[in-house]
Amino acid sequence: MMSGPLVETRSSQRKGSVVLRRSDLGHLVHRLLCVLTSVAALSFMITAKEASTISIYGFQLPVYSKWSFSHSFEYVVVISAAVAAHSLLQLLISASSLLRKSPVILSRNHAWLIFAADQAFAYAMASAASAATGVTNLNRTGIRHTALPNFCKPLHSFCDHVAISIAFTFFSCILLAASAVQDVIWLSNN
Amino acid sequence: MMSGPLVETRSSQRKGSVVLRRSDLGHLVHRLLCVLTSVAALSFMITAKEASTISIYGFQLPVYSKWSFSHSFEYVVVISAAVAAHSLLQLLISASSLLRKSPVILSRNHAWLIFAADQAFAYAMASAASAATGVTNLNRTGIRHTALPNFCKPLHSFCDHVAISIAFTFFSCILLAASAVQDVIWLSNN
Numbered sequence: 209m210m211s212g213p214l215v216e217t218r219s220s221q222r223k224g225s226v227v228l229r230r231s232d233l234g235h236l237v238h239r240l241l242c243v244l245t246s247v248a249a250l251s252f253m254i255t256a257k258e259a260s261t262i263s264i265y266g267f268q269l270p271v272y273s274k275w276s277f278s279h280s281f282e283y284v285v286v287i288s289a290a291v292a293a294h295s296l297l298q299l300l301i302s303a304s305s306l307l308r309k310s311p312v313i314l315s316r317n318h319a320w321l322i323f324a325a326d327q328a329f330a331y332a333m334a335s336a337a338s339a340a341t342g343v344t345n346l347n348r349t350g351i352r353h354t355a356l357p358n359f360c361k362p363l364h365s366f367c368d369h370v371a372i373s374i375a376f377t378f379f380s381c382i383l384l385a386a387s388a389v390q391d392v393i394w395l396s397n398n
Numbered sequence: 399m400m401s402g403p404l405v406e407t408r409s410s411q412r413k414g415s416v417v418l419r420r421s422d423l424g425h426l427v428h429r430l431l432c433v434l435t436s437v438a439a440l441s442f443m444i445t446a447k448e449a450s451t452i453s454i455y456g457f458q459l460p461v462y463s464k465w466s467f468s469h470s471f472e473y474v475v476v477i478s479a480a481v482a483a484h485s486l487l488q489l490l491i492s493a494s495s496l497l498r499k500s501p502v503i504l505s506r507n508h509a510w511l512i513f514a515a516d517q518a519f520a521y522a523m524a525s526a527a528s529a530a531t532g533v534t535n536l537n538r539t540g541i542r543h544t545a546l547p548n549f550c551k552p553l554h555s556f557c558d559h560v561a562i563s564i565a566f567t568f569f570s571c572i573l574l575a576a577s578a579v580q581d582v583i584w585l586s587n588n
Contacts, residue, residue, distance in 0.1 A: 338524070
């Protein structure tokens with residue numbers, strides 16, 4: 209345990225530790241939510257596959273949709289897996305610091321590191337969710353270049369899985385962005 | 399840790415003004431780049447339209463592509479116009495402060511405001527660029543659900559315009575993200 213080496217810093221340390229403990233708990237809950245949403249996004253996307261038939265100009269064509277057919281959906285899977293790993297790591301680190309009664313953020317460098325990671329993952333999540341939305345939107349409305357049918361009618365369950373996954377991805381992105389803002393508040397106060 | 403903050407304020411203030419002047423110039427150049435890239439993204443996207451013909455199962459179909467046919471491309475146009483306006487406003491404010499020899503960032507609240515705006519626009523740009531990339535990628539590779547032809551062969555110029563616009567959108571996003579980091583550095587030092 210660290211016992212204050214300087215007499216003057218004791219009172220400020222004690223006051224600081226109360227504030228830190230409350231924000232640490234918030235940190236934990238926040239990270240837990242991040243883990244849950246990214247795992248939800250990941251699992252809904254991975255389970256998105258369906259086989260059906262579609263008729264184009266009188267031809268009956270078998271269609272089979274799977275998440276791995278689209279680069280955008282693959283991107284969502286990769287990024288949400290990375291975010292889940294990052295969030296879980298941060299959650300474990302935070303929990304162990306909380307158990308040892310030491311602050312979650314140890315130094316300014318540590319805060320900058322967490323900020324950079326949160327920021328990068330938030331951008332990646334926003335990008336993944338948007339890329340996937342762009343593709344799904346095209347599927348839902350049909351492609352306007354030519355008179356193609358709506359893919360989401362025969363592939364109902366597939367589209368639903370993708371939509372839910374994207375919603376979780378966006379939610380996870382918002383959580384990460386909030387986490388980055390928390391880091392900035394820490395940096396601006398310390 | 400923290401020792402004698404009262405003694406140090408004077409020298410750090412004097413030193414701070416020199417640092418601010420240099421960072422203000424960087425700010426100006428940065429904002430100018432932001433304006434240029436977002437205007438480039440906007441203008442390339444707006445000029446993206448082409449008419450051609452495509453053959454599907456022996457049928458000759460006329461195709462006409464325009465940026466406004468895709469929600470993702472419309473999103474790019476809207477967001478890059480907003481970013482151009484925001485960057486231009488910030489550029490004018492920064493330039494006028496520099497001419498009046500006052501610092502660009504006046505207070506912590508002002509810094510937070512700029513940070514929030516930069517951050518929000520950076521996310522929006524990342525999202526717009528990714529959504530557009532998802533759609534273009536689908537067009538380039540053809541849609542794997544059914545055996546459809548590559549849209550970018552007959553619509554060569556359209557796809558090029560879109561690709562260049564997306565590249566500028568990503569670049570603008572990176573510039574905005576860097577701007578947000580600069581704001582955080584200011585907040586953490588002041």
